[in-house]
Amino acid sequence: MSDIAIRVNGLGKRYRLGEKLPYKTIKEELPKIFSFRKSLAKNDDYIWALRDISFEVRKGEAVGVIGKNGAGKSTLLKILSKITEPTEGNAEINGKMGSLLEVGTGFHPELTGRENIYFNGAILGMKKKEIDRKFDEIVAFSEVEKFLDTPVKRYSSGMYVRLAFAVAAHLEPDILLIDEVLAVGDAGFQKKCIEKMKNVAQEGRAILFISHNLTAVQSLCKRTIYIVDGRILKDGFTTESIDTYVSSTN
């Protein structure tokens, strides 16, 4: 059994430059929907959000991903979490994966805190039994015990985010993908979240962690990948990658 959690080979994602261009018309599209081939339109209509991305993540390893806005970090996570398909290349995922692209995904304002824990947990891929088992822990972590039976639309934004993160933090996948979710809550809560993540890594799970918060990256990951314009510019020790990143932005 190999100890590789994620193996990415030459991954690339091309997007159509939408919106400003005339939108697709049914007449143009119908034949394509029913055709087996991928249509190839003019090259200048497209942009490569990600190109030639290759790397490996071992079990128990936490890898940071940094880069400017629009560098392709989120696209990478979206491909790895199966939300969108790559245009070229492939990725191998060994184990059950959980992704945290935004806290509170699937929270419904009308549902109570209790109901949202279950619904959100299910959306994130937890089984009901698993949620039952971790329910008390989640509630304790979120510090909203008193408001469990209040619809979350009446929550303060802090309470909302704490509850959302608490659910997400109790996912137990073999591989965890995290995108900028620690930018929530006050300093104390953020620290608690980082600690929680560290525990996850120590349990032998793999983490891919995207953030603009360099301190958080540094305290969680030994290794960091620096992405510029959809390509990997540096893949090495976190301190070195951050140095390259910081010096390039100055």
Add this chain to the structure above:
Amino acid sequence: MVFFKMSKTVIKSRHNWKSINLKELWEYRELLLFLVWKDIRIRYKQSLLGAAWAVIQPFSMMVIFSVFFGRFMKVPSEGIPYPVFAYCALVPWTYFSNSLTKATSSVIDYQGIITKVYFPRILLPLSAVLQNLFDFLIAFVLLIIMILFFNIGITPKIFLSFMFLMLMILTAAGAGFLLSAINVEYRDVRHAITFIVQLWLFATPIAYPASIVPERWRTLYGLNPLVGIIEGFRWSLTGKSPPDIKMLSVSFLTIMILLLLGIFCFRNMEKTFADVV
């Protein structure tokens, strides 16, 4: 050291047609139930009349139909009291039209979620179709009460009504898969749906019996899958006017084709949902 069962996933762009991944759907069965449960919960929160709405819609349509079509226009009703005749068809029809409308917008309604989390997208239209069964059941209870009230008498054929309900679910699912997928890319569908549902209502033997359609047109008429279903449903409950077998077969065939078309279109288009929604 933690040992876990390894599951290996390969992510790459897929080019060929894919059928439904039943194994994966089975793994996600709990999420399907949660989606159904959540929508039923939310629908009646902060609502005064609550679940009574499930009855109000078909019942008020039945009243209007009975007055105008039944009483004034004297539309034939195959020896069944007109209110029962109409309500018998309006209960499954209401289920169908609500399910279809809800399913059509289902993927878009979950826009915020499908761009953030992966799960089989087909659960969304599927849950839209399943959650309306709750309303159907409530309206169905009133239907039974009405049948007893009008002294029509219930025969063992009533069990066949479940078969027709199943066909109704499949039709709503097939059309729902198809329209929800197209709706992601072309919002035209959203505007068209109200209108489609209205046309469909009058092209289906709800206010009138299928027998008023001339004999030679019946097979063609059966192409509307709801024709066979509604006639069959009414027959199974009232025991009157058995559906034309040729018409029923055509309807059955259309349902299967619609379902397959829906699944294949949905599965083929879903890979770009998160990019275009």
